[in-house]
Amino acid sequence: MGYAIVQTLNALSFSALLLLTGLGLSVVLSLMNFVNLAHGGFYLLGSYVAVLWLGSGAPWWLAFPAAFLAAGLAGAVLERFPFRRFYARPHLMQVLLTYGLSVIMADLMRWGFGAQILTPELPAALQGVVFLFDMPFPLYRLFLIGAGVALGLLLWLLLDRTLWGAVLRAAVTDRGIVETLGIDTRHLFAAVLVLSAGLGGLSGALGAGMLAAYPGLDEEVLILALVTVVVGGLGSFGGTVAGALVVGFALTFSKVWFPEFANVVAFSAMAGFLLLRPNGLIAPPLRQI
Amino acid sequence: MRDIPLSRAAPLAAALLALALAPLLAGAFHLRFLAEILLLGTAVMSLDLLVGLGGLVTLGHAALFGTAAYAAAIAALHLGGNLFLVLGAGTGAALLMAALMGVAIMRSSHLFLLILTLLLGQVAWEVAFHWREVTGGADGLRGLPPLSLGPWRLDGPRALFLLSGGLALAAYLLARSFADAPIGRALVGAREQPLRMSALGYSIPRIRFRAMLAAGGIAGAAGSLYPFLNLYVGPQSVHWSLSATMIIMLVIGGVGSLWGAFLGSAIYLALQTYVSAYTDRWQLFVGLVFVLIVLLLPRGLAGGLTGGLAGSLAGVLSRRGRP
Amino acid sequence: MSALLEISGIGKSFGAVRVLSGISLAVSEGETLGLIGPNGAGKTTLFNVVTGFLRADAGQVRFAGAPVDRLPPAERAARGLVRTFQKAMVFPALSLRESLAMAARQRAGQGLRWLGARACHQESAARVERLLAESGLARHGGERMADLSYGEQRIADLLMALALEPRLLLLDEPTAGLSQAEAERLLGIVRRHDARTAIVLIAHDIDIVFNHCDRIAVMHLGQLLRTGTPQAVRQDAAVRAAYLGSLAD
Numbered sequence: 001m002g003y004a005i006v007q008t009l010n011a012l013s014f015s016a017l018l019l020l021t022g023l024g025l026s027v028v029l030s031l032m033n034f035v036n037l038a039h040g041g042f043y044l045l046g047s048y049v050a051v052l053w054l055g056s057g058a059p060w061w062l063a064f065p066a067a068f069l070a071a072g073l074a075g076a077v078l079e080r081f082p083f084r085r086f087y088a089r090p091h092l093m094q095v096l097l098t099y100g101l102s103v104i105m106a107d108l109m110r111w112g113f114g115a116q117i118l119t120p121e122l123p124a125a126l127q128g129v130v131f132l133f134d135m136p137f138p139l140y141r142l143f144l145i146g147a148g149v150a151l152g153l154l155l156w157l158l159l160d161r162t163l164w165g166a167v168l169r170a171a172v173t174d175r176g177i178v179e180t181l182g183i184d185t186r187h188l189f190a191a192v193l194v195l196s197a198g199l200g201g202l203s204g205a206l207g208a209g210m211l212a213a214y215p216g217l218d219e220e221v222l223i224l225a226l227v228t229v230v231v232g233g234l235g236s237f238g239g240t241v242a243g244a245l246v247v248g249f250a251l252t253f254s255k256v257w258f259p260e261f262a263n264v265v266a267f268s269a270m271a272g273f274l275l276l277r278p279n280g281l282i283a284p285p286l287r288q289i
Numbered sequence: 290m291r292d293i294p295l296s297r298a299a300p301l302a303a304a305l306l307a308l309a310l311a312p313l314l315a316g317a318f319h320l321r322f323l324a325e326i327l328l329l330g331t332a333v334m335s336l337d338l339l340v341g342l343g344g345l346v347t348l349g350h351a352a353l354f355g356t357a358a359y360a361a362a363i364a365a366l367h368l369g370g371n372l373f374l375v376l377g378a379g380t381g382a383a384l385l386m387a388a389l390m391g392v393a394i395m396r397s398s399h400l401f402l403l404i405l406t407l408l409l410g411q412v413a414w415e416v417a418f419h420w421r422e423v424t425g426g427a428d429g430l431r432g433l434p435p436l437s438l439g440p441w442r443l444d445g446p447r448a449l450f451l452l453s454g455g456l457a458l459a460a461y462l463l464a465r466s467f468a469d470a471p472i473g474r475a476l477v478g479a480r481e482q483p484l485r486m487s488a489l490g491y492s493i494p495r496i497r498f499r500a501m502l503a504a505g506g507i508a509g510a511a512g513s514l515y516p517f518l519n520l521y522v523g524p525q526s527v528h529w530s531l532s533a534t535m536i537i538m539l540v541i542g543g544v545g546s547l548w549g550a551f552l553g554s555a556i557y558l559a560l561q562t563y564v565s566a567y568t569d570r571w572q573l574f575v576g577l578v579f580v581l582i583v584l585l586l587p588r589g590l591a592g593g594l595t596g597g598l599a600g601s602l603a604g605v606l607s608r609r610g611r612p
Numbered sequence: 613m614s615a616l617l618e619i620s621g622i623g624k625s626f627g628a629v630r631v632l633s634g635i636s637l638a639v640s641e642g643e644t645l646g647l648i649g650p651n652g653a654g655k656t657t658l659f660n661v662v663t664g665f666l667r668a669d670a671g672q673v674r675f676a677g678a679p680v681d682r683l684p685p686a687e688r689a690a691r692g693l694v695r696t697f698q699k700a701m702v703f704p705a706l707s708l709r710e711s712l713a714m715a716a717r718q719r720a721g722q723g724l725r726w727l728g729a730r731a732c733h734q735e736s737a738a739r740v741e742r743l744l745a746e747s748g749l750a751r752h753g754g755e756r757m758a759d760l761s762y763g764e765q766r767i768a769d770l771l772m773a774l775a776l777e778p779r780l781l782l783l784d785e786p787t788a789g790l791s792q793a794e795a796e797r798l799l800g801i802v803r804r805h806d807a808r809t810a811i812v813l814i815a816h817d818i819d820i821v822f823n824h825c826d827r828i829a830v831m832h833l834g835q836l837l838r839t840g841t842p843q844a845v846r847q848d849a850a851v852r853a854a855y856l857g858s859l860a861d
Contacts (some may be wrong), residue, residue, distance in 0.1 A: 092344070096540055096579075097584070099533065101582055223407065234400065278396045278401055
């Protein structure tokens, strides 16, 4: 009983991390139709910033806003050039451009932060374990679940329940009309990209306590986030939540049940799922003709 | 019949010349290096059938190449290095893998296809990495017997180079014939107007499946010979990052031109080999080159070259035509 | 004589919107049926269901005596149930000749060949040249489809369908945006090509429909209002009220 609950919580904490990373990707994908493979780079940048910040002795909780700002700043720079030029281009060109940039970012970070594995010094408040049904469970993972739920909710409210979100969704449907209302959609899209990059950085900061930070992690996280978004059905908020849960649980429980071939089982399951439902869990209804 | 355009005949002639001259001019190291370029270039060219003709971007091409490499290496370890045995085992295994990927490519496209092929490829990698008894796990397989054809041992750099060159040339002609045949035209049609193609009675899934089999067979033939360059095969030959590298090579060389794949593979491997001798930052260098090409030459170097060549030729002719 | 196409009880909804309800209709060999009705009547949706691009919620489609409901669009087209689209859908980068060859090769069962390509290309070339000659577009054969005029693209689109030697041809507003003369020319090409081909024609130009069709079916709000000879339809009170009346005023 306790064991099952602990594993479920493990899966949930991983899902929370996937949700935050996946949301950063799916926000630009669904709102701007932009595929950003540099998202893993934003994540890893956030992780490094958080590791350095937590080691510096400054107030620990500021590590998260710092990671958000650092990645958001990187996003703002890349948005001006060259992302902006590629919003209207086909997905293939976006994939190529952002993958190339992710290679550059990865090597720059290897240069700046070194090639070793960096683990953050967690603050006392987040260290240690709690006992659930006599089973120890890391406190940090509970914090991760809470942060995932809170931030996911916040983002949903922002996009779905505020005027800003409404303008944004309108701009996606018909950019021309929104511009005749006197709203500069370029600023709007730039803001979304910065938000997405910042979210990536913030996920990286949160994830560092679980996955540490090292070269190559950006690609691993990017792939899991992509799988999350794709399994979810590309773009819808509910889809990304569902995708994060599916991927998080599949990976966690395949490690429990098939320790040796965990990834084979999990990847095959996800591939099989995508073969049976080629448009993901929650597909927006599309009319071809 | 139609004339063969200059853009096709010229590189073909140049390639034949290079194949003939290289063994006389280049040393052992460079011959092996060229052989590697040719084999990887062949795999990249087969990827171009999917990406360039069909607009189908997959991230699982290394799984086809690497599966063939493992199958060929395992066959050689157990049965000896007979060239045809090795080629048959590798290509056959790649075709099986391609049939699996073909089911994916029949059913999905765009990002879904990218992720689906990535997942399938990673399953293959996990198997190669973890199934130690057969694949050697992380260490891979070493001590392969050299390739042989009847009484001849094909393990010198010159033999390996000529073998790779012959394979690349045959594969190029095969891919070219695929592109020009009805199936290749249908693949282009399915990319441009999928609905119209269905209304014309073409089954899009069937077109894609065949394209994947053709690409898999060619990539598999190249993969079968790959382990024998260094008598070693390791799990990185199956890993998705090699698939991504192949896409980088293809884009640098030029999507849709077929021969650009060899150019791209040469440039990438040269950067990797020569820049890494001077600096640890060669990946930064590759990334910059790649991004610059995406920004400035979306059709790659091959597109830039033929575009520039055709453009200047047309310019010369029109100037001449004027009174 | 049994019908070539039999549609019975077709229903289709998009979400809460009922687009087709209880449509039953038969088309005989060699017949030309006009399908008219105001915008939103469900004409194109009916085409999509018949050709397999949409799956109906209810009802059955039979073609040449066999049910085709479960067949994908390509399979139906291969059996001779061929359509065109509301907008001319051509391959912009291919030449007119190559586009027609694409259709002709499929008709010959050689669309997916790899080996023996040269023989395939030669075989389709003969059909293509015949179509080009019939249509009067022969001198445009080598031009890219994107470079043709709109009227020529519509004809090219139609020629691709004709290259399949269809038994039944569903034409979705083939004359929209064309002048009267261009429209007559286009329909003339269809009839001259093969008089045995049955045709279902959606058009908004009433004169064209009444002049060229043997029978006319009138749709309104997803339902089939009336089917009959041009004469009978013209005089039908319900049809006048729903559709023609508003035009006659």
